Amino acid sequence: MLARNLTFAALAVAAGLSLTACNGDNGAARSGGSSPSSESSAASSTGGSGSGGSEQGGGKDTAGKSSGGQGTGGQGTDSKTGSGTGAKAGKCRTDDMDITASDSTISGDTEGSVAVTFKNGGGRDCALSGYAGIDLKTNYGNLSAKRSGQGSSPMVLKNGESVSFGISYPLNNTGGSGVKVTGLVVTPPDETKSFSLAWPGGASLPVTDGSGSPVKVFPMGSAGQGGAS
Template sequence: MRAARRAAGGGSGRPRGAGGARLAAGLAVGLAATLLTGCGEQAADAPKKVTGEAAPVPGDSSEDTSRKESASPSSSSRARDGDSKESEKEKSGSSGKSEGAGSSGGQGGSGGGAPETGACKTSGLAFSTSPGMAQGTLLVNLENTTATTCTMHGFPGVDLQSAAGSINADRNGLAAPTVRVSPGESTRFTLHYPPNDSGGSGLNVTSLVVTPPDETSSQTLPVSINLPVSDSTESGVTVGPVGAGK
């Protein structure tokens, strides 16, 4: 009887393999639902993208940003600054060389100072005569005809020429100044001689031979001087220093 039921139950009951397949399918559906639920929660927690401009960070305004950008020099500005510094160094170096050359020239006498003056030469002077303020005086004028200033110091040499011979003028003993004569200017000295008051014909002097101080070359000037004739060995003719003529 039991054998007949088992046989009947085995024929009408569900096979075991079909039940196991349904259980596996149910577990798979449950696991998929759990995964979808977790992903949905993570998607809900993720930050959402908002359109528009990003807000600046507190404490870092646009003005601060522009100041920072302007404070940091660009590579081009650094390059220009470097070029300008190099050019300044080159200029300072060239100016230093030029200053050194100028100083060495100054020590050699060719600097930017006034040129040194030398003694007046006979060839650079123009000679003339004019009457003095007192009787028996003659002024001899010496004009600088050169382009540079010259100096004279001392007594000139003066010889009076006549038909009877030559008379040498003596120095009168006055102090001799140093005279600087600029181009185109003149200085002078005074010749003193005794006038002829004797009533006689006297001695006629027709020329003067003048030698400037510290010179050996002379200049002859025509004059008309009448001296008294005397038995004295002294002529009484004297000459003053250059620069003291009156």
């Protein structure tokens, strides 16, 4: 009887241990099954608000403040400059210009003057600045005009509009034949292609001692403003 009771007791203990083990495994399985998913959820939630949410949102806020709020990051300034001065307009090409020249000498002046006009006929606005290249064709070869040294500002020449500049030269009052002028060659600023036309000024220049060109060219926009007189 004692042996039988011991057997039952042993069986009861074994059953209890087995039941505890099973309950522990099930608890671990439930814990393990819910833990990864909750960690994954937590990670997903943290990653979404940290990298996808707050970081991206913060990046947009920063970018917005940099370009919109401050307005000094470069893009705002460049775009304002571009729309204001012709950063969007290409340079004026010789082939797009209708180039003419006329005598603008005023009676009583000690020097002669010629006004050269550029009319933009290229179908688009274009940018001009500085000095055009000027050469006078003479019976002694080409004579290049020297720059007057006056400052000039960049400009946008709208399609169909015109701008003029001046050329000054010494009048031949010596009574001699002097240096005969046979033509005018004009090269727009920043261009390499030239345009030839008739010289509308005095028929000749006085002979000089060769110390430098007596012909001067003035910057864009100078004609009619006293630049060539």
